[in-house]
């Protein structure tokens with residue numbers, strides 16, 4: 720087996736954007752030593768993530784309902800998530816959170832679903848992967864209301880104060896393509912400042928492709944471009960930096976430490 724050099728800790732390989740070349744996109748990452756964590760965003764996409772995690776040796780799943788998708792859930796939605804949460808290939812409840820930017824679901828419904836999924840994660844001793852957009856205070860308050868829950872703030876693009884709040888909650892900061900964008904000096908300042916043992920990288924594929932792929936459909940293979948930029952900002956060697964990112968990925972999502980066999 721290829722040695723694992725990195726994890727893409729957040730890549731939606733079940734997304735319809737990969738319908739034409741899903742296997743090939745996974746294989747390009749696997750051949751480069753990149754493992755993939757596939758987060759759900761609906762019940763159907765969570766089921767698809769679990770299925771892919773059982774099909775591919777180098778893929779793991781998260782199950783959860785994204786804040787855009789929390790309206791009109793079936794009454795047994797939490798029971799479905801709970802059943803998947805007991806699968807050893809499921810490393811976290813995600814992606815979950817709050818999004819007050821697009822408001823595709825009412826804020827009250829978002830808060831209710833987020834709280835319920837945080838409670839489920841704690842009950843199953845699983846971490847969470849959190850999406851937060853224009854909802855900073857409510858997101859921090861919701862997490863703080865469930866003591867003991869740990870996880871990752873995915874696609875972190877905030878400032879140092881926000882990063883400090885995330886770290887104080889015991890969370891990791893996960894950086895995606897934006898860290899490579901020309902105008903992102905403030906975000907790179909956070910990367911340089913952040914404790915090296917609390918940093919992860921991800922693609923958020925099919926979105927947010929890093930430079931030099933910006934504007935194209937993103938894919939897990941390209942997490943290496945983001946990782947290279949993070950490590951160079953940290954001022955450490957690629958070897959040291961990448962092995963820290965792998966260790967942090969397992970620190971955040973303990974089930975990644977399980978061996979690769981399905």
Ligand SMILES: [Zn+2]
Nearest residue numbers: 729758814923
């Ligand atoms: Zn995502």
